[in-house]
Amino acid sequence: MTEGLDLLTENFRDFASGLWVTLRIVGVAFVVAMVVGTIVAAFRVAPSKALQRIGGIYVETFRNIPLLVLLLILFIGVRRAGLPISAWVAGPLGLGLYTAAYIAEALRSGVFAVGKGQIEAALSLGLTYPRTMRRIVIPQAFRTVIPVLGSLIIAMVKNSAIVGASLLALPDLLKQARVIQAETAQTEAFLWAAVGYLLITVTVTVAFRQLETRYAVRR
Amino acid sequence: MDYLFSYDNWEWLWTGNNFKFLLEGLAVNLQIALIAIVFSLIFGLMLALMRISNSRWASVPAGLWVDVWRNLPLIFIILYLALAVPGSWRDAYATAIPDWLPDALQDELVLGALLGLVLYNSAVLCEIMRSGIQSLDRGQREAAASLGLTYFQQMRFVVLPQGLRRMVPSTVSQLITLNKDTTLISIIAIQEVVGAGSTLASVNFGVEVRPAYLQVFIVIGLLFIAVNLSLSRLSRRLEIRERERTGTTVKPVEGLEDQVALQTDVLPPR
Numbered sequence: 094m095t096e097g098l099d100l101l102t103e104n105f106r107d108f109a110s111g112l113w114v115t116l117r118i119v120g121v122a123f124v125v126a127m128v129v130g131t132i133v134a135a136f137r138v139a140p141s142k143a144l145q146r147i148g149g150i151y152v153e154t155f156r157n158i159p160l161l162v163l164l165l166i167l168f169i170g171v172r173r174a175g176l177p178i179s180a181w182v183a184g185p186l187g188l189g190l191y192t193a194a195y196i197a198e199a200l201r202s203g204v205f206a207v208g209k210g211q212i213e214a215a216l217s218l219g220l221t222y223p224r225t226m227r228r229i230v231i232p233q234a235f236r237t238v239i240p241v242l243g244s245l246i247i248a249m250v251k252n253s254a255i256v257g258a259s260l261l262a263l264p265d266l267l268k269q270a271r272v273i274q275a276e277t278a279q280t281e282a283f284l285w286a287a288v289g290y291l292l293i294t295v296t297v298t299v300a301f302r303q304l305e306t307r308y309a310v311r312r
Numbered sequence: 313m314d315y316l317f318s319y320d321n322w323e324w325l326w327t328g329n330n331f332k333f334l335l336e337g338l339a340v341n342l343q344i345a346l347i348a349i350v351f352s353l354i355f356g357l358m359l360a361l362m363r364i365s366n367s368r369w370a371s372v373p374a375g376l377w378v379d380v381w382r383n384l385p386l387i388f389i390i391l392y393l394a395l396a397v398p399g400s401w402r403d404a405y406a407t408a409i410p411d412w413l414p415d416a417l418q419d420e421l422v423l424g425a426l427l428g429l430v431l432y433n434s435a436v437l438c439e440i441m442r443s444g445i446q447s448l449d450r451g452q453r454e455a456a457a458s459l460g461l462t463y464f465q466q467m468r469f470v471v472l473p474q475g476l477r478r479m480v481p482s483t484v485s486q487l488i489t490l491n492k493d494t495t496l497i498s499i500i501a502i503q504e505v506v507g508a509g510s511t512l513a514s515v516n517f518g519v520e521v522r523p524a525y526l527q528v529f530i531v532i533g534l535l536f537i538a539v540n541l542s543l544s545r546l547s548r549r550l551e552i553r554e555r556e557r558t559g560t561t562v563k564p565v566e567g568l569e570d571q572v573a574l575q576t577d578v579l580p581p582r
Contacts, residue, residue, distance in 0.1 A: 153537070153541060154537060156488075156540075157488065157492070157536060157537040157540035157541055157544075158492070158533040158536055158537055159492035159493070159494075159495040159496075159533070159536055160492070161495045161496060161498070161499075161506060162495060162506065162529055162532050162533045162536065163533065165506070165525075165529045166526065166529040166530060166533060169525050169526075169529070170525050170526030170527075170529050170530070171526065173524060173525040173526055174315045174316065174524075174526050175315060247383065250385075251383075251384070251385040251386065251388075252385070253385075254385035254387045254388050255385070255387050255496065258387045258388075258391060258496075258499050259499060267385065267387065267388050267391070271391065274395070280392070280395055280396055283388070283391075283392045283395075283396075286388065287380075287384055287388070287392075290383065290384055290385060290388065291380070291383055291384070294383040295383070
């Protein structure tokens with residue numbers, strides 16, 4: 094056991110930098126996912142059939158493709174095509190685009206949960222459609238999907254490990270654990286990485302439980 | 313764009329055995345997914361029954377176990393098991409696996425991959441099933457108990473059929489995720505579709521038409537989209553038919569805790 098602790102103290106900087114890289118990947122990917130996800134969700138609930146279809150195709154494509162394959166397309170594929178995309182762009186972008194499909198679905202169901210009556214009421218009061226969306230529907234939709242957003246962030250934390258483990262090889266927590274394991278031949282390196290991942294996921298869970306009790310709409 | 317659509321970069325697809333090679337790789341993924349699905353459903357149900365059990369000696373350990381495994385990245389678990397599964401287990405697996413099973417499963421590395429997929433997915437499925445069971449009205453169980461059904465009969469005839477049916481959509485979407493996640497085993501050097509694609513694109517077999525990386529991965533992506541879309545369509549159709557047959561309408565699950573477990577399929581689609 095003390096040997097395991099020594100492993101942590103001796104390599105603490107590497108573990109900490111791995112954790113930081115994981116958090117950065119998730120942070121950037123979250124911004125991408127929220128922006129793209131909101132746009133796709135808006136397409137999905139738009140009054141035009143064509144826009145709905147485009148949103149639908151986006152969701153079905155990105156929900157059904159393996160994240161690893163998506164990352165390989167964005168990184169190896171795009172590089173071979175002549176565009177020197179860096180792993181720091183391709184990784185968070187791929188993770189973000191992938192998660193955006195799930196966020197779009199969550200927001201869409203949140204929008205439908207708001208209820209037709211409210212939208213009709215807002216429209217009949219003379220609000221324009223975009224305005225109804227922005228003032229009436231989206232604030233409520235976001236509140237209903239808070240718990241789902243929490244579980245999607247946790248999923249993103251877990252999926253970020255694919256960015257480090259695949260050919261993109263960003264030095265995230267998992268990658269650092271593998272390097273330390275290879276150098277010291279101690280599998281405890283994985284134990285400490287697991288502690289790191291559980292720390293993040295537990296923090297997110299607790300934080301979102303707080304958000305829920307504050308903002309969520311109970312029905 | 314020129315690169316993406318140029319004829320030269322797509323010619324590999326209909327040349328020689330390239331496409332067949334990819335499909336054979338995909339078959340490995342699907343077989344591994346199928347086995348992992350069967351075991352994950354069985355263990356997931358067992359864990360869920362333990363978690364809702366009245367005995368603390370069953371529910372607390374099961375809860376801890378599930379919370380640990382479902383909160384770790386799957387690729388982390390797979391890479392760890394690739395190191396941690398003892399050689400003797402792998403040897404035992406290699407001798408125990410019958411010859412008539414497909415070649416894909418004969419590789420001794422597959423043991424770690426399957427273990428990882430089942431550990432992770434049984435934990436996730438456990439939570440889905442548990443929230444389905446617990447979303448059921450208490451009255452159902454109480455009525456069954458007051459009719460004199462034993463605990464086993466209450467579960468078997470009243471609670472599980474209703475609770476699990478509610479969870480079919482989120483279970484199916486988790487199984488589709490499992491199917492996608494089988495590509496991760498390419499990272500521990502099991503030869504499946506991503507590995508096959510990389511081999512195709514990197515090794516020159518002395519054929520003049522060599523596939524381009526971008527196109528190979530796009531084709532693999534399309535294959536997965538086709539398989540997963542047909543799976544989800546099929547399950548939806550079966551679900552509708554089942555609902556018409558039994559004349560039941562599934563009530564949306566309430567409560568935030570359940571919505572989390574259900575993830576995105578939680579709210580009724582309009």
